[in-house]
Each structure stands twice: as structure tokens, then as C-alpha cells.
Amino acid sequence: MRAFVFPGQGSQKVGMGAELADASAVAREVFEEVDDALGQKLSAIMREGPEDVLTLTENAQPAIMANAIATLRVLEKEGGIALADKGDCVAGHSLGEYTALCAVGAFSLADTARLLKLRGQAMQAAVPVGQGAMCALLGADVEKAQALADAAAEGQVCAVANDNDPTQVVLSGHREAIERAIALVKEHGIKRGILLPVSAPFHCPLMQPAADAMAEALEKTPPQALRLPVYANVTASLVSDAAEERRLLVEQVCGRVRWRESVIAMQAAGTTHFVELGGKVLGPMIGRSVQDVEVTSVVTMEDIESLIKAL
Structure with a gap:
């Protein structure tokens, strides 16, 4: 069994996605669609910085998602690889859960970008800077x-x-x-x-105002049917029902990211191969959490080409 996993905040860096965009029109389309959805040139901030602007939660969250989805789209459209055919489940670390849901069709790319922008803004606003x-x-x-x-x-x-x-x-x-x-x-x-x-204390009870904001946003933009089930951060268990996943996304804002338990649960269910798309941060965590699994981290065109051959 194979799980596709998606990184969370902290994996952003200036220059992210640039090589992919230069090499692939498919990747460029993803970055343009996200720019259009947000009404800002996020792709320029990703490529050129400055770093402190990219690191702002409201920019970092959609940027990390856009980079991972660009990687996935290149894999799918240029490699002829369908995620639903080659994977058995998906998971993401914190904001990566939204990326995972986008990857399996629960949210459109534009809606995912807007939800993450709002999530970043709401998390930042929940607690005064410095507190x-x-x-x-x-x-x-x-x-x-x-x-x-x-x-x-x-x-x-x-x-x-x-x-x-x-x-x-x-x-x-x-x-x-x-x-x-x-x-x-x-x-x-x-x-x-x-x-x-x-810039804020994520995943603790101080984030309740942000959880309330996401409850309202997800009421207006609920997840649709999932092409593959997702391991939810707050339960570390498999979810295939869109309504249940919406509730868990709200809980996730204040709740613990149970990543280690999620990885253990995926292995216990039979997952032997983890593919991290758009980053190289989850791979080492997976390797320290479970034994006897294969972990592939995919960031560059070269990584994508190697994965296409392997799949």
C-alpha cells in the first residue's frame, strides 16, 4: 500500500517552486491559478521573497500547498500518474491536510488557496503578536x-x-x-x-477564534467527496466522509497534530511506501516513527521523473 503525504508550515523557503515552474507549463498554471484566486502575486513572493513576507502565516500556508499541488499536477499530467490509482490514502501535516484534500478532489485548487489564506490570517489574528x-x-x-x-x-x-x-x-x-x-x-x-x-501559538486552545473563523468558512466551502481517504491530524485515523472531515478540520486548529500516531496507523493498515510531495521534512519524521517502510520525497523535476519510473 502507498500513502501520499503533504508537508506543513516550516517547509517554505525563498525559491520554492521556481525550478518546477521554469521546467513545466503545468506547474506554472498551478501557481497562476493560486495567484488569481488570492488576488496577489504569491508566486513572485515564493520565487523572490523577501523571506519575512513569505514566512507570514497567511502567505506560507497557501505557498506550501501550491508547491505541493504543482508537484502533484506535473506527476499526474506529464507522468500520466493518477493519484487515486497509485495511492491508497493521503495525509498532511497541519495545513498539509488541506493540500491532501485538494489532491483527492475534496476542494478545488482555488478554494484550497482561499481557505488557507483565511486560516493563516485567522491564526495570526487570534493572539496578539508577542503573547x-x-x-x-x-x-x-x-x-x-x-x-x-x-x-x-x-x-x-x-x-x-x-x-x-x-x-x-x-x-x-x-x-x-x-x-x-x-x-x-x-x-x-x-x-x-x-x-x-x-508568529502565533498554533494548535493550542488560544487558537479558538481561528477555529470559529474556519467553522464559518468551511460552512460556506465544505469539502466534497474524497477520491481517497485521508488520515485526519486530530484523530490519527482514516476518514472518508466529507462531513466528518469538515468537523475535524475545525477541531484541527486548536487540536494536536498527531503525526507520529498517523504514520504508525498508516503502517498498521498496510502502508509500506510513503511519498512526500513538495517537501523533504516529513520523510525523516516517518523514518523515525516506523521501521521497514520506503520513503520517497519529491521536490524537483528529477525527483518527479524518478518517481514516475518507480510507479
Whole structure:
């Protein structure tokens, strides 16, 4: 069995998609369609920066999606590979769940871009700049991370936001609580705590205003039928019902990204090959979470051509 997976925030960088756009009219069409849907030249920001503008959540989210879908479209249209024929399921990390849904026809490309732009804006607006923070814990499993979060909270929000793999967990919440957590890592047997360069505390209860905004947006633009089932971030389980997936996308804004559990669940269901489209960040996490699987990360035209031969 094969799973196609899609990266989340943090995988953006200036120059992303440029080589693909230069080599393929199919990729250029994707970037143009996203530009048109958003009414902005996002493709120019992706290609040329500046980096701080690309890193803004409202730009990074649709940019990462556009890059992954461009990769997929080249694979499909130039390689004659249909995702629904070659895959058994899809999954994405945080915003990547929207990319996965676009890939299986639940959202159009234009709607996905608009939803992610709104999601980024709503997440940014939910907490005043400087009041929230996130940190990555290296050498921590989810149990150690939870114990640390509980100890550091002191009446503030300090939550496990991302359970990425057995060695990397991310905390999110009030800045003071996150700073306390970083100061306490050694006491909890954790190697390091690193403050992340993010503009808001994602995937924690402070994001409730953004969850409300996405509930309203998804009411107007609900997901349609899925050509392949998706592993939802908040449950780490398979979803094929569009109405259920809509509810889970709202929960996802404040909820934990259960990526490690999702990967384990996919392997338990029989997945032996993971294909990451548009990034090289999920591959290492997958490799640390499960054994005896094949992981392919696809970013360049060369990567796409190699995958076409392999499929």
C-alpha cells in the first residue's frame, strides 16, 4: 500500500517552486491559478521573497500547498500518474491536510488557496503578536513533553501541539509558559528546547477564534467527496466522509497534530511506501516513527521523473 503525504508550515523557503515552474507549463498554471484566486502575486513572493513576507502565516500556508499541488499536477499530467490509482490514502501535516484534500478532489485548487489564506490570517489574528510562542523539544517523546507542559503551565496555556516523531514534540501556548518549559527541559530528561520562529501559538486552545473563523468558512466551502481517504491530524485515523472531515478540520486548529500516531496507523493498515510531495521534512519524521517502510520525497523535476519510473 502507498500513502501520499503533504508537508506543513516550516517547509517554505525563498525559491520554492521556481525550478518546477521554469521546467513545466503545468506547474506554472498551478501557481497562476493560486495567484488569481488570492488576488496577489504569491508566486513572485515564493520565487523572490523577501523571506519575512513569505514566512507570514497567511502567505506560507497557501505557498506550501501550491508547491505541493504543482508537484502533484506535473506527476499526474506529464507522468500520466493518477493519484487515486497509485495511492491508497493521503495525509498532511497541519495545513498539509488541506493540500491532501485538494489532491483527492475534496476542494478545488482555488478554494484550497482561499481557505488557507483565511486560516493563516485567522491564526495570526487570534493572539496578539508577542503573547504566544511555540518550542520544539528534541529528545522528547509525547509523555515527557506532556509532563513538561503540565509543569510549565502555571495557570497559562502550555499544550502539546505537534507529536511529530518519537524524538520531536512541539509545545504551544502563552510565551511565558513556553519560556518556562524551555528552562525546565533538563529536569524532565529532555535534550533541548528551541523557541520556534513562528508568529502565533498554533494548535493550542488560544487558537479558538481561528477555529470559529474556519467553522464559518468551511460552512460556506465544505469539502466534497474524497477520491481517497485521508488520515485526519486530530484523530490519527482514516476518514472518508466529507462531513466528518469538515468537523475535524475545525477541531484541527486548536487540536494536536498527531503525526507520529498517523504514520504508525498508516503502517498498521498496510502502508509500506510513503511519498512526500513538495517537501523533504516529513520523510525523516516517518523514518523515525516506523521501521521497514520506503520513503520517497519529491521536490524537483528529477525527483518527479524518478518517481514516475518507480510507479
